[in-house]
Amino acid sequence: MSYRKDLAALVETKKDDFTKISDAVWEFAESRFQEFRSFALQADYMEEQGFRVKRGLAQVETAFLAEHGQGKPVIAFLGEYDALSGLSQEADVTYHKPIEPGKDGHGCGHNLLGAASLAATVALKDYMEQNNLPGTIRYYGCPAEENAGGKAFLVRDGVFDDCDIALTWHPASVNAVTETGSLANFRVFYTFHGTSSHAAGAPHLGRSALDAVEIMNVGVNYMREHMIDQARIHYAVINTGGTAPNVVQSEAQVLYAIRAPKVTQVIDLHRRVDNCAKGAALITETKVDIKHVAAYSDYIANDVISEKIGENMDAFLPIGYTEEEIEYARKFQEVITDLDKENLQQMAKKLAGKEAKEILKTPLYDWRIEGLGPSKGSTDVGDVSWVVPTGQFSAVTLAAGTPGHAWQVVAQGKGPVAHKGMLFAAKVLAATGYQFLTDLDLVAKAREAWLEDLDGETYPNALPKDAKPEIW
Ligand SMILES: [Zn+2]
Structure with a gap:
């Protein structure tokens, strides 16, 4: 379909910008509510690209939104840029080597997360302008995902209230739609x-x-x-x-x-x-x-959005890796612990069939995996999913078996595999955003499914009234 090709081309046209932003955020390595440079870089870039930018949301200085277009529907792309404390690590090195011991590092790949969501918003804006498309798109720069649940403060303040669809992704070692809830x-x-x-x-x-x-x-x-x-x-x-x-x-x-x-x-x-x-x-x-x-809050997956994300992932896969990239990933896979290796074996067993062999053979999974089951982690995307029908997915930026929140994630965070995964995620987000932007019936269907999932419940707003976004 031509919109996919066109959106992918638009992502590729500015890929140097997006890669630079991701790498710069990796270098800044700012943790919760201190993301001043990361936030400013992204907000400035969006302003340069012609977005209406609002800096500071819900009393959080490092939150912002960048908006383009007018009227319904309102499609939101969620980005993050916070690092993890104490995870300083040199890039592309397969052993633990902090740049500065005790300093922070991007152990969850949020440098890529934000850059890809931003890239999708920019590509879709360019496409809307070329094709005179109505509707509104927004990029939300969401700080402090780690250890603070920054989005819960934004949701509490009503920042997402007029959004129709929210989309995001997360760097990972698998390509998979997030079809089930998080804790x-x-x-x-x-x-x-x-x-x-x-x-x-x-x-x-x-x-x-x-x-x-x-x-x-x-x-x-x-x-x-x-x-x-x-x-x-x-x-x-x-x-x-x-x-x-x-x-x-x-x-x-x-x-x-x-x-x-x-x-x-x-x-x-x-x-x-x-x-x-x-x-x-x-x-x-x-x-x-x-x-x-x-x-x-727990994440409420939306079947209608998940299905569209799956279609778009399939359309843009495989990512395609060079021998050097596979070798790069293999080196990182070699240094994971025996327990992490065992975990990989378990995953292979669970998925069984043809995939099982592939899973143990290659360090880069260049296809979409289904049936992984519910996540044992938590994300503040959950809070957004209680007030807006939301879709998310994982995309490969890491060697298979890489443990989460570890120096290995930081080390791979600006390598060639990470950059490719980020651009792939941007294309999937842009194409999914386009589908909802141009089809109000589809938006209505997602909303219907969301109301059914909520089953009469409303956002529990679990933050105490006096809780402030702060570094504790
Ligand atoms: Zn994360």
Whole structure:
């Protein structure tokens, strides 16, 4: 179909711009709410391209939207550009080698994510202008996907309220439509305040905040036996109260991540974890402050949008790799752990048939994989999917078996495979956006399916009213 060819050509025409943007964001490596340079680069570029740009959304300085056109439908492309803390890593190196130890790095490929969504919006705008197409398209620069659920703040503020369709993707080691939900996920700080004393001389005068953290964790670990199988609860002790065992710790803090398939289930688990904290405070005669800082809702996949994404992925596949690119990926695959290799074997077994052999033979999966099942991760795209019918997919930018949120992702983030995957994703997004932009019946169908999936429920807006987008 000619629109696909034309849109692909438009992506290719400006591919140097998009690649440069992705690589620059990789270099900036700015984590949540600090994406000042990444945001400015993208916002400036969109202005240069003739978009109406609004900088700063929902009190988040590093969020923006770039808009073109007028009237209905409104098609939204979602982009991200935040890095992960502590994942600094040199590019194209197959061993762990931080550029600067302790600094941040793009361990989730969001440099590519944002650049491809931006590229799709630019290509579709160029196509709309050439063909006098009505309707509105927008690129949303969404900060702080990692560890903050930035989009939940944007959704809470109504930034997506007039959108008809939202589209996005994620860098990965498979090409696949995201046909099932992701886990809802809350982040909650529990800070205990006790009384310090000499641990040998006057232990009876002390009340240990560290004891409270430990007792709380024991409580939650017992709770695991009595929660739904799909729930996931993990914690990190942020503050142990010091390094001196002979001083009773007066302050201690633990950060919890609480996940389950539905946000309503997480709301209930959160209540129970709070009770463990309150119980620990009672036992230890300490006080606890509870601060809920982030809430990711579960993702509601939309069959109508997923089907169109699948068609477009098939139309643009295979990506086509050179021998050098396959070799590049193979080198990265060689350094994954035995457990990651085992995971690959499991995936091959699950998919079975002809694919199974291919999966173990090649490090680059140049076809679309179906039937991978639900994701165990979380994404703030989930929040958008509660207020706008949303579609997303994964595209290959990594060697098969590459673990997530790891230095290997950073190392491959501006290599040839990553760039090709990014351009492929841009084409799929642009073509899918075009299909909805020009077919109001299709938009209505997606909306119908979405209402059916919601089954009368509305966005639970799980963020506490006083939660602000902030670095914690
Ligand atoms: Zn990510």
